[in-house]
Amino acid sequence: MQENFLPKVKQQYESLPYPPREPIDEKQRLIHTECDRLDKIMHYCFQGINRFDKNFRCLVAGGGTGDAAIFLAEQLKNYGAKVTYLDLSESSMAIAKERAQVRGLNNIEWINGSILDLSAFNVEPFDYINCSGVLHHLASPEEGLISLTNNLKADGAIGLMLYAKYGRQEVYNMQNLLRDILPDGASIEDKLFLTRVIVNNLPDTNLFKQNLSKWAIDLSKKAYGDAGVYDLLLHSKDRCYTVDELYDLAKAANLNFVNFVGPFKQYYNLDTIDISEKVKDIFSTFGLRKKQAVAEQWHGNITKHMFYLSKRENAEANIEDKSLALLFTGDLAGKGHEFYQTIKPGEHLVLTYSLGDEKEEFGLECNRLTKDVVKLIDGKTSQQNIIRKIQKSHPNYSSNDVISEINKIFNLLHPRGWICLYRN
Numbered sequence: 343m344q345e346n347f348l349p350k351v352k353q354q355y356e357s358l359p360y361p362p363r364e365p366i367d368e369k370q371r372l373i374h375t376e377c378d379r380l381d382k383i384m385h386y387c388f389q390g391i392n393r394f395d396k397n398f399r400c401l402v403a404g405g406g407t408g409d410a411a412i413f414l415a416e417q418l419k420n421y422g423a424k425v426t427y428l429d430l431s432e433s434s435m436a437i438a439k440e441r442a443q444v445r446g447l448n449n450i451e452w453i454n455g456s457i458l459d460l461s462a463f464n465v466e467p468f469d470y471i472n473c474s475g476v477l478h479h480l481a482s483p484e485e486g487l488i489s490l491t492n493n494l495k496a497d498g499a500i501g502l503m504l505y506a507k508y509g510r511q512e513v514y515n516m517q518n519l520l521r522d523i524l525p526d527g528a529s530i531e532d533k534l535f536l537t538r539v540i541v542n543n544l545p546d547t548n549l550f551k552q553n554l555s556k557w558a559i560d561l562s563k564k565a566y567g568d569a570g571v572y573d574l575l576l577h578s579k580d581r582c583y584t585v586d587e588l589y590d591l592a593k594a595a596n597l598n599f600v601n602f603v604g605p606f607k608q609y610y611n612l613d614t615i616d617i618s619e620k621v622k623d624i625f626s627t628f629g630l631r632k633k634q635a636v637a638e639q640w641h642g643n644i645t646k647h648m649f650y651l652s653k654r655e656n657a658e659a660n661i662e663d664k665s666l667a668l669l670f671t672g673d674l675a676g677k678g679h680e681f682y683q684t685i686k687p688g689e690h691l692v693l694t695y696s697l698g699d700e701k702e703e704f705g706l707e708c709n710r711l712t713k714d715v716v717k718l719i720d721g722k723t724s725q726q727n728i729i730r731k732i733q734k735s736h737p738n739y740s741s742n743d744v745i746s747e748i749n750k751i752f753n754l755l756h757p758r759g760w761i762c763l764y765r766n
Contacts, residue, residue, distance in 0.1 A: 718753025
């Protein structure tokens with residue numbers, strides 16, 4: 343613990359709890375954290391099986407001001423399950439506690455301490471651990487991940503977020519510039535004042551200046567304010583990862599890499615790139631890890647890696663398991679009927695995927711079978727039963743026809759986080 347405990351990091355989060363939150367806002371909204379949607383946890387961590395009951399144990403390691411802990415506790419309260427919150431910052435934990443109080447949540451256990459001390463708190467092993475934006479601020483991320491792994495059940499999983507190298511390049515350029523300019527020993531207040539002056543006077547040639555809109559939420563006084571500026575540009579310990587380094591980190595903790603999730607998920611996929619067949623032939627010789635590593639560099643826009651690790655192999659649900667049902671998630675959550683109504687057989691349905699200010703349009707070629715399949719996607723009806731019901735109504739369709747249509751829809755929507763698999 344002594345080697346991983348960084349006083350400057352603790353000081354920062356005591357002075358500037360991150361992300362800044364107003365507890366009273368819990369009366370108006372619930373913030374969703376990407377890795378912690380129960381449908382995603384089921385799909386990626388437990389082969390689509392609903393493991394949630396009163397015995398399900400969940401840890402938020404480095405809980406900050408409470409986003410993940412609140413979201414998980416809100417979802418799990420009806421199952422009788424509890425969430426354990428752990429963070430080094432007393433200021434951050436105070437905000438998280440007040441948010442829980444506003445929401446009337448009483449299923450959170452609060453621990454003020456370090457990830458490296460986790461075993462000393464005599465906690466029972468966890469089914470699922472959230473650790474978002476934490477390990478990259480430790481002196482040894484490997485030791486931090488090993489500590490979490492040691493407190494994970496034999497078939498447990500971890501949802502992680504770590505900074506990405508290529509999509510944050512301008513941030514690291516700016517951090518280096520500020521280290522060269524700001525006086526040693528300057529106070530937090532002086533660093534913030536000088537940083538804002540410097541950022542506001544950058545020339546148009548500066549890469550960070552060219553990408554200011556990308557970091558607006560961190561820089562704006564109306565959004566994350568001082569806490570955002572300091573966390574983005576002045577953090578005393580901030581490291582980033584490539585895809586290859588993520589796999590190596592998982593291996594160091596004896597964990598299996600499951601998959602990426604979140605808004606950047608599709609940008610780890612080389613197979614969707616429109617390029618000459620000669621280049622595609624080269625891509626086809628790559629293994630999955632290399633494909634993901636090359637895709638990250640190809641797109642260059644991934645700022646945060648969001649992904650799952652598991653103690654067991656094959657933790658993710660597989661579309662080939664026809665006993666699994668399909669469930670609309672993300673932008674399509676609860677909108678299955680609305681989606682069904684937009685499908686016109688014989689037409690090309692244009693869908694829009696948004697990532698910040700960027701929008702991507704993609705298409706679904708629709709036919710009568712597309713509409714029939716979508717109508718039966720409800721999170722309850724297994725793929726086997728979808729096939730049976732459609733064949734009963736339309737005997738001219740073979741089981742392979744229906745399977746092909748299911749796969750088409752799944753492969754189009756799943757990379758964008760709009761559909762997952764569920765064992766009812």
